């Protein structure tokens with residue numbers, strides 16, 4: 001089965017939460033020098049919740065779709081969720097099977113969260 | 117001459133992997149049955165250690181192993197087989213030279229020259245050596261067509277001890293004029309040691325080390341139809357004599373006492389420990405196979421495919437297709453690195469893989485080059501004797517699918 005499922009392509013072509021936050025509470029940047037992918041995630045916490053979350057950067061369809069899905073999922077959630085989300089969540093959310101090489105693309109946005 | 121289409125039959129992988137378009141021979145080549153059979157022969161008939169036994173199968177293994185040395189020496193026209201050192205791969209050969217020779221001859225303020233188009237294996241050892249010995253690393257640039265800036269008088273001085281450069285770029289495909297470069301480098305500074313990374317040259321074209329005039333030349337068996345685990349370091353005998361061993365241990369000594377050790381001469385001085393015996397033995401079958409085709413025919417076939425592929429990509433995709441490296445096929449090996457539209461190389465490679473087309477995506481162990489080109493990554497398709505026009509068609513179809521899938 002293709003890893004370019006309808007869901008992945010939708011998020012790649014219409015990324016959610018793409019952009020910057022002016023005064024973020026938290027911000028982090030990750031890159032994968034192997035392919036030049038770069039992702040920055042910015043978050044605004046209000047009343048213990050992820051009031052706003054945005055990402056920007058460049059990358060392959062998988063890493064961009066993953067960032068879009070991850071931010072969509074986290075928006076509005078209690079801030080504890082930022083720490084709780086893990087690799088298994090990510091893979092389940094993406095709903096595709098990735099080999100050892102491409103899985104790195106999918107996990108790049110998660111890495112950004114871990115660095116917050 | 118056999119029709120190139122029929123070469124696929126000699127490679128069992130095409131029977132075992134269905135719908136398989138292999139366009140990544142620059143990374144490693146596929147293996148013909150003769151090479152696989154030779155490995156099986158060693159492991160099933162005379163799988164003894166070499167040099168150590170006086171019994172029959174050890175003698176047979178030793179004879180087969182040493183025969184490969186002679187076959188390699190003849191293949192690249194070395195003066196004697198003592199100039200052929202077996203290592204694990206081209207990378208180890210380059211590190212061996214940096215360690216055994218570079219560390220000894222480089223003093224503070226001396227210069228090492230390399231180029232921006234090198235594979236990391238011919239870049240990082242020199243960069244690190246320069247750090248260690250307080251030497252200066254100078255890097256020759258390329259022009260926008262992917263040719264080296266060969267105005268050597270601008271970089272080589274009396275303080276230059278080493279010039280290390282690739283024969284054929286594993287990304288641009290550029291075939292560097294090694295003979296001319298070596299001659300002019302030695303004219304400016306006769307003491308300069310010229311080290312040629314021929315990992316992408318020896319598999320694809322005729323290479324004559326005496327004609328080229330350099331001091332060292334390295335390559336890997338696995339990129340030329342042979343087994344993994346075998347590299348070659350060719351060096352001029354007088355230099356090899358003067359160099360220190362890279363590793364100490366069995367096979368490389370003639371006498372050991374409590375207070376001193378006498379080393380063997382080259383080549384065995386540099387082959388400490390049990391080598392990849394079966395793989396070295398199998399390697400000679402790869403060379404024999406290439407020789408029956410003829411290296412000029414190999415080169416002609418790859419030139420034909422490369423030109424056809426470039427023309428096809430340009431005519432089908434026009435401005436969406438950016439191809440890196442020389443446009444003149446006479447100066448380009450069978451390597452095509454490209455970027456396609458706005459699509460990320462990893463996505464392109466993944467979508468091509470869905471239909472069994474194997475290409476590489478990334479920086480191909482040449483980050484300084486990709487920085488010079490101003491791109492993060494490229495897609496790379498490369499050819500060898502088992503490729504044909506159908507493979508180009510498959511690539512084009514795959515790229516059309518990329519466009520359709522990603523929009």
Ligand SMILES: Cc1ncc(COP(=O)(O)O)c(C=O)c1O
Nearest residue numbers: 205206207235237286315316336
């Ligand atoms: C130009 C060049 N040099 C050196 C190497 C290193 O070869 P190996 O990995 O077999 O040591 C490669 C392999 O990709 C190469 O293309």
